[in-house]
Amino acid sequence: MGTNAAPDRPYRVVQWATGTIGARALRQVIGHPRMQLAGLWVHSPDKVGRDASELCGVETDEVGGLADTTGVAAxxxxxxxxxxxxxxVLYMPQACDADEVCRLLASGLNVVTTRSEFHRPASMDPDLRRRVEDACAEGGTSIHSTGSSPGFITEAVPLVLASVQRRLDMMTIDEFADLSRRDSPELLFEVMGFGRAPAEFAEVRTEHARSPFGQSLALVADGLGLPLDKIDVTGEFATASRTVEIAAGRLEAGTVAAQRITVTGTRDGEPLLRFRATWYCTTELDRLWDVRPTGWRVVVDGDAPLDIDMTFPVPMERMAAVSPAYTANRAVNAVPAVCGAAPGIRTTLDLPGITALLA
Incomplete structure (x- = not known):
């Protein structure tokens, strides 16, 4: 229930949805030393009634000798x-339902979500913001959006790096995703448009990045006392310089092989914060892009310059199995801070630093 005091018992947590991220979060809650799985909501009727452990692949030796079943049915x-x-509630559906969220909050359930609608209240639709804040007030609860990106790399890391600056000229966050071993033909070729001739490629999907990443950059700027004047989003693509075989199929020379989305926050006519996502299926491109292994690079131009690389030291064949942890784990680790927060939509600026309770 909604409270500002830490409970003298394990946090009772509900997992909402069991997609790729939700299933990973569910596993972590089941094995968490200071959490107890209280309930599980699923979208698919064929999952209803099944034990939580079955829906997330928990094995006895992975969770410290727990029983094969949790006793929590979906x-x-x-x-x-x-x-x-x-x-x-760890709220992780494919689409956000405002009515659901408000009912959860009004009932006394705090919410941590990997949905991106709640990163910055000032950027939210005014009606949605009012409804959510009213629900938080009624239930004495809080809600927080987080994850790996946006969240960790666009808020937590930039704020830490800025803590050694007294002048910030520019911060650029690059995200790289090597999709060459992603065996998902429908996602890569149909949804994202890789493998299409440039004339057939509609455009890099930029608008879906404006809200989540724009909110995060604006939030960081607010925290630094340098509010942004505007946020621009641009997209570009590169083609393969030769035909290559990737896990999803053949990528012909001259077809779209890499895409880049850039979200730039401007202040006083100059770029201040920039997030740039580069997704690629091969490094052999017709353009001289800085294409790095899957991970992040953050460059800070200020009076204490920094250039930091964070790569994922995981074989490409295991990336699909490991990568959900970057998003799910941060949400799970945020539960105590959100449960202890004052009622309302709580941002990275409102909460203490997220600390993992590992024992």
């Missing part, structure tokens, strides 16, 4: 969740 009824004496 439901697709919101009312079942509202009846639980829980502290927090």
């Amino acid at each position: 439901t697709n009824r919101l009312d079942d969740i509202l009846e639980l004496d829980a502290d927090c």
